[in-house]
Amino acid sequence: MQDKKRNMFSSYMMRYELLHVIGNPYVHIFGVGLPVMLALLITRVAVSELPGEQWVPMVTTSIYLGMSALIPMAVLLMGYAVSYAQELSKGIPERLQLFGMKKSVLFYHRALVQGLFLLAAFAVFFTSGCLFSELQPPTLRGLAAYILCMLAFSMICLALAHGIACICRNFGKTYCVSMIVYFAFMILGGMMGIQYQDLPKWAQAAAKLLPVTYINKDFYKVWTGETYHYMPMLQSFFFFGAVSGILLFLALRRHKKW
Secondary structure, three states: OHHHHHHHOOHHHHHHHHHHHHOOHHHHHHHHHHHHHHHHHHHHHHHHOOOOHHHHHHHHHHHHHHHOOHHHHHHHHHHHHHHHHHHHHHOHHHHHHHOOOOHHHHHHHHHHHHHHHHHHHHHHHHHHHHHHOOOOOOOHHHHHHHHHHHHHHHHHHHHHHHHHHHHHOOHHHHHHHHHHHHHHHHHHOOOOOOOHHHOOHHHHHHHOOOHHHHHHHHHHHHHOOOOOOOHHHHHHHHHHHHHHHHHHHHHHHHHOOO
């Protein structure tokens, strides 16, 4: 068992993947800078239009919880997918295999480093919220539910990003598909100024299938421990996870098995 763990973990690969992520401008711009900037900007505008200060913590917290979904979307759907597609186009995974690095080991280190970067990005995001905005503290149950949901959402985004990169296998196609998916999630999830109730019926039907919709419009209730019907949100997670898993399976089977 210890030998298996030793074969799965490599400090060299950890440093390699960490430097690779740190040197990727997409994750810094879209995964850290953009969510912080949008959250601060939108909260300032929304707060200035409120009739009373008693609504400020609720509105600010709702906006921050919704905008936090941009972090895994940007870091994984944008940053990871584009970066991995570039590696595939240059044949880097195949070269590493010549030195005994299996694809499963490479993916393990990538997922681990991506998780560490996401943790740092969330820390920066909520630190900025506590310093410059009035965020309402969560209940213990609400915080646990938020962490579990964002963890599941990040894993689904990782599977989707890996599948897109394996299918496209170059920077241009992967960047195009990732941007389409990214902005489609933002529009349908109500992050582009169009609320869910203002969308056309067909768009609302599509939005119901995306976890980001519930994170953006309903997570304040979960955060504060209010009574909430979880079933529609859980169904969206299962559906989105199934689609991402099938795409990843087909992409891996199309090219090479692990």
